[in-house]
Amino acid sequence: xxxxxxxxxxxxxxxxxxxxxxxxxxxxxxxxxxxxxxxxxxxxxxxxxxxxxxxxxxxxxxxxxxxxxxxxxxxxxxxxxxxxxxxxxxxxxxxxxxxxxxxxxxxxxxxxxxxxxxxxxxxxxxxxxxxxxxxxxxxxxxxxxxxxxxxxxxxxxxxxxxxxxxxxxxxxxxxxxxxxxxxxxxxxxxxxxxxxxxxxxxxxxxxxxxxxxxxxxxxxxxxxxxxxxxxxxxxxxxxxxxxxxxxxxxxxxxxxxxxxxxxxxxxxxxxxxxxxxxxxxxxxxxxxxxxxxxxxxxxxxxxxxxxxxxxxxxxxxxxxxxxxxxxxxxxxxxxxxxxxxxxxxxxxxxxxxxxxxxxxxxxxxxxxxxxxxxxxxxxxxxxxxxxxxxxxxxxxxxxxxxxxxxxxxxxxxxxxxxxxxxxxxxxxxxxxxxxxxxxxxxxxxxxxxxxxxxxxxxxxxxxxxxxxxxxxxxxxxxxxxxxxxxxxxxxxxxxxxxxxxxxxxxxxxxxxxxxxxxxxxxxxxxxxxxxxxxxxxxxxxxxxxxxxxxxxxxxxxxxxxxxxx
Amino acid sequence: xxxxxxxxxxxxxxxxxxxxxxxxxxxxxxxxxxxxxxxxxxxxxxxxxxxxxxxxxxxxxxxxxxxxxxxxxxxxxxxxxxxxxxxxxxxxxxxxxxxxxxxxx
Numbered sequence: 001x002x003x004x005x006x007x008x009x010x011x012x013x014x015x016x017x018x019x020x021x022x023x024x025x026x027x028x029x030x031x032x033x034x035x036x037x038x039x040x041x042x043x044x045x046x047x048x049x050x051x052x053x054x055x056x057x058x059x060x061x062x063x064x065x066x067x068x069x070x071x072x073x074x075x076x077x078x079x080x081x082x083x084x085x086x087x088x089x090x091x092x093x094x095x096x097x098x099x100x101x102x103x104x105x106x107x108x109x110x111x112x113x114x115x116x117x118x119x120x121x122x123x124x125x126x127x128x129x130x131x132x133x134x135x136x137x138x139x140x141x142x143x144x145x146x147x148x149x150x151x152x153x154x155x156x157x158x159x160x161x162x163x164x165x166x167x168x169x170x171x172x173x174x175x176x177x178x179x180x181x182x183x184x185x186x187x188x189x190x191x192x193x194x195x196x197x198x199x200x201x202x203x204x205x206x207x208x209x210x211x212x213x214x215x216x217x218x219x220x221x222x223x224x225x226x227x228x229x230x231x232x233x234x235x236x237x238x239x240x241x242x243x244x245x246x247x248x249x250x251x252x253x254x255x256x257x258x259x260x261x262x263x264x265x266x267x268x269x270x271x272x273x274x275x276x277x278x279x280x281x282x283x284x285x286x287x288x289x290x291x292x293x294x295x296x297x298x299x300x301x302x303x304x305x306x307x308x309x310x311x312x313x314x315x316x317x318x319x320x321x322x323x324x325x326x327x328x329x330x331x332x333x334x335x336x337x338x339x340x341x342x343x344x345x346x347x348x349x350x351x352x353x354x355x356x357x358x359x360x361x362x363x364x365x366x367x368x369x370x371x372x373x374x375x376x377x378x379x380x381x382x383x384x385x386x387x388x389x390x391x392x393x394x395x396x397x398x399x400x401x402x403x404x405x406x407x408x409x410x411x412x413x414x415x416x417x418x419x420x421x422x423x424x425x426x427x428x429x430x431x432x433x434x435x436x437x438x439x440x441x442x443x444x445x446x447x448x449x450x451x452x453x454x455x456x457x458x459x460x461x462x463x464x465x466x467x468x469x470x471x472x473x474x475x476x477x478x479x480x481x482x483x484x485x486x487x488x489x490x491x492x493x494x495x496x497x498x499x500x501x502x503x504x505x506x507x508x509x510x511x512x513x514x515x516x517x518x519x520x521x522x523x524x525x526x527x528x529x530x531x532x533x534x535x536x537x538x539x540x541x542x543x544x545x546x547x548x549x550x551x552x553x554x555x556x557x558x559x560x561x562x563x564x565x
Numbered sequence: 566x567x568x569x570x571x572x573x574x575x576x577x578x579x580x581x582x583x584x585x586x587x588x589x590x591x592x593x594x595x596x597x598x599x600x601x602x603x604x605x606x607x608x609x610x611x612x613x614x615x616x617x618x619x620x621x622x623x624x625x626x627x628x629x630x631x632x633x634x635x636x637x638x639x640x641x642x643x644x645x646x647x648x649x650x651x652x653x654x655x656x657x658x659x660x661x662x663x664x665x666x667x668x669x670x
Contacts, residue, residue: 030571032571032574033571046571047571060573060574196669196670215637215649215660216647216660216669217637217639217646217647217648217649217660217669218637218639219647220641220646238589238592238593238596246593246596248596261596261599261600264637264639265637265638265639267604267609267612267640268600268604269596269600269603269604270600270603270604270606270609270640270642270643271639271640271641271642272599272600272603272641272642272643273641273642274599274642293581293582293585294581294585295585295588308584308585308588308592309588309589309591309592310588310591310592310595311588370581371574371577371578371581372574372577373577
């Protein structure tokens, strides 16, 4: 008790009662739900952050810096005439030879190279400059969809390069998209304008196992001259116990999609094309990717959509401001959205969507964790023109990026890249914009004593984490804020003493090889400020693994948080 | 009241697998119904056999004859679409378009 009267007052005691709120800890130990930019930041889920940049969600609940890039080879172009690498493909011949190919886009025509030689060997030139060429292997040839020109083929000698022919004289005049489906070579969107057998809505197929025959009976227009055009194809198999697997081909236009079953002339099942239950098509043909166990993903006019054979679902709401723009963010460049590319990374299971933000170069990467259904955003040191998952026999799959302006072919998401803490020498800048910390409510004041960052793995001596905190409420143009730098006192290795991992002998050595799992470094951020809510921003470069965030605060009694005169 | 713990990675994987299986079942059932209906349609059910002689009152070869062997019988959504035939007399091969009722160029 305080304020007990001393002079003259009889029998009255002035008592002040002070409510002592106990200190609180606000813990975010699980960061597995990625970024959410679309919701009120105080309403995002406890496992979400506002934005994670250059971080992946592997090791469930933690975030860690993405793999770096490793330069594999470079095109023979020299500055200032370096052409974009618009297609990467490995041709595995029937004899087992692997011919590594690359297509670069010139001002008037594309050029095909063997990128397996140093310098690259030119194989031939296409007739036009098409920004989205495609390649597939069929009948021991590589077939190229090259846009508004008859498709090309490369024989298994790696040098015989020419356009496909048709003895009956009905060779397709072009193909923007192609697919190998049920033993037939399919072409979609075969001409900018509709003619007798070709057009933007024309679907054609070859004879079975024959790239030299394109009968006119194997051609149809899908919703001909509807103002739209073919925007890619995707395949997946519907398999159910007791029923033969049925392979479907999904045909996309910009604002619609069709499910095709059977082939021309088949009766069991009969050839059918049905529009799917959706108002979304595809705006970027090279973003169409099938993820086994999940479905067919692509970029549509409403964002990223996932078709599982029944439902077509929009899955990118959390990152909508970065796709379409908002008060805070510039969206992607929708005038060049057609150049977007995507890849399904096998390990970890991710869908990575590369989008342009100014021009055709792809600079913003949206990374979707397929199991966690969570998004992070990646940025690379060089801009990209294409990205491919390369699967060669007897090797682990590797993801390769083709540069837009630097002529390089770089690998990501493979063991070699995982060991990299840089993008070919350029430090990887990462960022955590954490979920706001509050006491009783975002409108009520609390005393924020400190924040703690649990670092599970770092690879650099004296690694630094730059932090800044902003506290509400805003009462003038400069918010209450504080910033500083944490320098890790040690390199935090995943195993104690930096030991090696799982031993090569199943018995006789411990499961962790020569060591045991290490503990973490708990870094303290001193705050000691009063505010209604606290926003923590962490930035750094190089490899880091963050396993949790914790805030120590003490809520104050309810009161007006700010006074306006 | 304690909050429900967020799902583990294994629980999420299991959820995704269950969702995929359910979608596959529904898709297979839908396609099965569709294919059964198409298989019962006359143009599919009574598709001519390749190699057997075939005639149709609307289909006449430029040589004047109307007996053919069918090389391709293409339907779309159960309805006849284009038929590639060879005349048994002059052996000319042509494709008849059922929508326009004329030979394809």
